[in-house]
Amino acid sequence: MTQQPQPHRTPSIFSRFRRGAPSISLLKFNLLLAVWLGLVLNYGFYEKIHQFTPYQGIKATGLLIATVLVIVAAYHLLLLWLNWRWNAKIMASIFIVVGGFSAYFVNSLGVVITPDQIQNMLQTDVREVRDLWSIRLIIWSTLLVIAPLCLVWIVNIQATSLPRQLLQKTLASMLSLVFILGLLIYFYVDYAAIFREHRDLKGMLSPQNAIASSLSYYKKKAPKQHLPLLHYGEDAHRIQRTQAGTPPKIMLLVVGETARAESFSLNGYAKNTNPELSKLPILNFNQVSSCGTATAVSVPCMFSGMPRADYDEQLANHREGLLDIAQRAGYQVTWIDNNSGCKDACDRVQQYQIPAALKQKWCDASGECLDEILVDSLQSYLSQLDPKYTRSHLIVLHQMGSHGPAYYKRSTAAYQPFQPMCNSNAIQGCSANALTNTYDNSIVYTDHVLSQLIQTLQQQKHYQTGFWYVSDHGESTGEHGLYLHGAPYSMAPSQQTHVPMLMWFSEAWQQQQPAQVSCLKAQTARTLSHDNLFPSLLSLLDIKSQVIDPKNDMLNQCASSTSTLSHESAHA
Incomplete structure (x- = not known):
């Protein structure tokens, strides 16, 4: 063959x-x-x-x-x-x-x-x-x-x-x-x-x-799996005011993203990055430090009730936090997100699903949305509330803010006064001037979004409304050869740890609780941090619990607020 x-x-x-x-x-x-x-x-x-x-x-x-x-x-x-x-x-x-x-x-x-x-x-x-x-x-x-x-x-x-x-x-x-x-x-x-x-x-x-x-x-x-949920602040209850007809509260907490205090003209920055907020009667706290230099650390820490020095990430992962306590005390707690999630801080409260029509209006083809979607979402949420329903609300908005390196995506043409811009996410290849302008424009846009949120709260006549904004961490834009964030806290520059914090209160809130507002006004130049958020926010919501640390409770610093409490009666 x-x-x-x-x-x-x-x-x-x-x-x-x-x-x-x-x-x-x-x-x-x-x-x-x-x-x-x-x-x-x-x-x-x-x-x-x-x-x-x-x-x-x-x-x-x-x-x-x-x-x-x-x-x-x-x-x-x-x-x-x-x-x-x-x-x-x-x-x-x-x-x-x-x-x-x-x-x-x-x-x-x-x-x-x-x-x-x-x-x-x-x-x-x-x-x-x-x-x-x-x-x-x-x-x-x-x-x-x-x-x-x-x-x-x-x-x-x-x-x-x-x-x-x-x-x-x-x-x-x-x-x-x-x-x-x-x-x-x-x-x-x-x-x-x-x-x-x-x-x-x-x-x-x-x-x-x-x-x-x-x-x-x-x-x-790494989070340990199948750990039992630890209850925290089980004694939490609201202090009810004796005056009849006191309107319920809406507290809006805005968690900012990658905003640094030194880029806010409210804090003395030479460029006018806060043209709208500067015209509003806000309280600007100019000496605030973050718990971490990255969202994955700062956000859980902020809501955990643990100060930065004692923060235990594993414990925070399976223990109730600020939102659980507020919900236990009777608040309707709602989280609205335009970022990459709440890092487990909102797992047991309502998470608002943004309507498809708003996503179509504010989001690009990749699903990345401008922060004005939060303004429309808040308005949509509030429009569904029955004015006869007297339950108080704690609403948390999580911004996209100034998240890098694509800073040019964090503002719209109407809020880009500083030119030229760095229209690239390869930020290390841009000039220092262009990069700074692009980041500053994102702050101008945040200024607009926050102003719109405050104006939305002003229209809620059936509620006492309050507003608290604080960024999760800051950002480096080339200073000391560093970009972005996440540097170890021990060596992190101030650009990554010095964060903006603002408050605003409606006339109704100020009339009902003038001592609270006066107390906070007196502390705008005080050295503060994320440690103050947990106890101070609960106190603003009239919530009492043994887990509230009086040393970090901003309202506990004023004798006037203490005297006010003598006219209130506890009601579980």
């Missing part, structure tokens, strides 16, 4: 590349990978080391070179025993991808990778991820992720006998250890001084930062 000739198969481009690719030893493969990870990806880390170095000239250069050698040698030592011929390319790919993307945020935006940043990433929705993509990120990914990945999979790793491999790894490990220990000992005083003052620098070293922070998050911060 005649054997049929086999059809000729044209080798793939990848196969031809592989055949023509160089063949290197595993030892050299690991060394090149260590140089890539330790040197190429971490220039932002080395810039910080150089910035914190107390020396000049040759001595500063020597410390910088020593630092590079220590990092490269440390990665090399790790890779020597982690990578073997059978898994080297897989492990290299993981390190290149993780290190490449973490290095982008560190080097381009000054972001420090911490467990909190891992939490932010896990809680980020699709819209926020879309806002992070830019031409700059695509170029970075192509050059520093895809290209090295291709090289890793094209190159051939030579086969070596196990005894020879072990001998090579042992000798190379000894050499790496000599470099590491020798340089650390020689520069010990310098490294000790730098890292003692800047402990979070390790969050700038890729890919170590992403890997270590992920492990830390899952060990310490």
